[in-house]
Amino acid sequence: MTLPPRAEPTVAELLEGFAERRVGALARAISWVEDGEEFAGELLDSLYEQTGNAWRTGLTGPPGAGKSTLSDVLVRYWAEKGSQAALIAVDPSSPFTGGALLGDRVRMDQALADAGVYVRSMANRGSLGGMSLATGAAADLCDAFGFPEIILETVGVGQAEVDIMAAVDVAVVVLTPQSGDGIQAMKAGLMEVGDLFVVNKADCAGADRLKHEIESILDLRQTPGPMPEVVTCSAKLGDGIQDVAIAIERRRKVMTESGFLETRRNTRALARIRRLLEGGLRAEIWSHAQMEGKAKAALADGARPDAIAAQLLNEVLKKVNVCDE
Amino acid sequence: MFVMSDSSMSKRLRILVAKPGLDGHDRGAKVVAASLRDRGFEVIYTGLHRTPIQIVDAAEQEDVDVIGLSILSGSHMELLPRVRRLLVERGLDHVLLVAGGIIPVADAVVLETDGYAKIFGPGTATGAIADYLEAQFAS
Ligand SMILES: Nc1nc2c(ncn2[C@@H]2O[C@H](COP(=O)(O)OP(=O)(O)O)[C@@H](O)[C@H]2O)c(=O)[nH]1
Numbered sequence A: 001m002t003l004p005p006r007a008e009p010t011v012a013e014l015l016e017g018f019a020e021r022r023v024g025a026l027a028r029a030i031s032w033v034e035d036g037e038e039f040a041g042e043l044l045d046s047l048y049e050q051t052g053n054a055w056r057t058g059l060t061g062p063p064g065a066g067k068s069t070l071s072d073v074l075v076r077y078w079a080e081k082g083s084q085a086a087l088i089a090v091d092p093s094s095p096f097t098g099g100a101l102l103g104d105r106v107r108m109d110q111a112l113a114d115a116g117v118y119v120r121s122m123a124n125r126g127s128l129g130g131m132s133l134a135t136g137a138a139a140d141l142c143d144a145f146g147f148p149e150i151i152l153e154t155v156g157v158g159q160a161e162v163d164i165m166a167a168v169d170v171a172v173v174v175l176t177p178q179s180g181d182g183i184q185a186m187k188a189g190l191m192e193v194g195d196l197f198v199v200n201k202a203d204c205a206g207a208d209r210l211k212h213e214i215e216s217i218l219d220l221r222q223t224p225g226p227m228p229e230v231v232t233c234s235a236k237l238g239d240g241i242q243d244v245a246i247a248i249e250r251r252r253k254v255m256t257e258s259g260f261l262e263t264r265r266n267t268r269a270l271a272r273i274r275r276l277l278e279g280g281l282r283a284e285i286w287s288h289a290q291m292e293g294k295a296k297a298a299l300a301d302g303a304r305p306d307a308i309a310a311q312l313l314n315e316v317l318k319k320v321n322v323c324d325e
Numbered sequence B: 001m002f003v004m005s006d007s008s009m010s011k012r013l014r015i016l017v018a019k020p021g022l023d024g025h026d027r028g029a030k031v032v033a034a035s036l037r038d039r040g041f042e043v044i045y046t047g048l049h050r051t052p053i054q055i056v057d058a059a060e061q062e063d064v065d066v067i068g069l070s071i072l073s074g075s076h077m078e079l080l081p082r083v084r085r086l087l088v089e090r091g092l093d094h095v096l097l098v099a100g101g102i103i104p105v106a107d108a109v110v111l112e113t114d115g116y117a118k119i120f121g122p123g124t125a126t127g128a129i130a131d132y133l134e135a136q137f138a139s
């Protein structure tokens, strides 16, 4: 059997789908930003005025810390308060095959049973800067679609995840009493990026000790903004969930009142512009300005790679200046 | 234009691997999921005991190209057509449907005339599913 070709909708059709709140339209739109589809920018432009109403909460931490379990209970907690949530769960792609096994839905049983929760699994596709762009755009789409709560779940291991956390309103770092997570988190830069620390699996021994450990590390923290809280919970048993939700609320309030939220959203927009600009240049330069050919020729002449790069950069900048005048 | 900063952000085939029904064994499904990952697919694994509605909801939300169902419980003639029907009702009939598990040949023939692209019987080599899907999507 041959496959019927998958008909790509137009921008107008997707916008209509958004207006009618059709989940399929949101899902396809996210694929567009994920795949770098040609008309994704046009779509995002058209929806821009509808964004800015959602709260974005990041959940990060080591694999197995209980992020998905916590997402599930948070999503239900919000649903009971009348706020529907969208969850975007990001997991690594295999660096060798580009494939990915995305298992976050396994723990999302309960939330999925509640109508109205949107869950999307994304593979990071081996990309650093690109991932935070794609997740940011996916969050914009969920925002425009009308979800008041958006959760971004990432596995906190590398720079890409730190970048994603820098692009949310409240970044929650989830740790557990097991296996020296505290130290690991510091290494990954998560102590700087966290707005709230959750010690999950408080039903296991050592939760209070970890809480104190984190607090003493935070005392030394120099990042701007209000001091993060540390709360303990057991996502699996449902204990302390309310504390986590309330701590998130409190953080939002403090950030809003201090003006820190606005600063952060501006910083986020600037970082996004910069990234798109750099990404656009990077994508264009190598392919369109015959850079590869020039570089090869210079190499064959025995020039030093760094010197070739400097020379080519100069050429590019000259062209940019010419355009300016 | 929407520019990604990395050319690796390009289209990948997405497949939902799900287990409908009540049987409690997902080893086979996990092996298939891992092998598809190793062949470069993005596999969304949903776990055990999914109802047809949950499966179709997940497929819609995840915008997948393929749904692969693993079923060992014997209730395939009840559950598999239901998944297909719901997909059509949702306007998701572009999604390629495949299934595997303990499905007798006679049933497989019926399912393959009714919306299932391919039924993989017991003893299917792990790589055969990826081979088949790659062939379907080769442009
Ligand atoms: N004991 C205990 N186990 C938990 C708790 N929360 C999650 N888990 C378990 O930890 C494992 C990993 O959870 P998951 O949410 O998938 O972690 P993630 O990788 O951070 O998303 C699962 O087996 C959960 O059932 C908890 O509060 N206490």
Ligand SMILES: [Mg+2]
Pocket (backbone or CB within 6 Å): A067, A068, A069, A089, A103, A104, A153
């Ligand atoms: Mg998870």
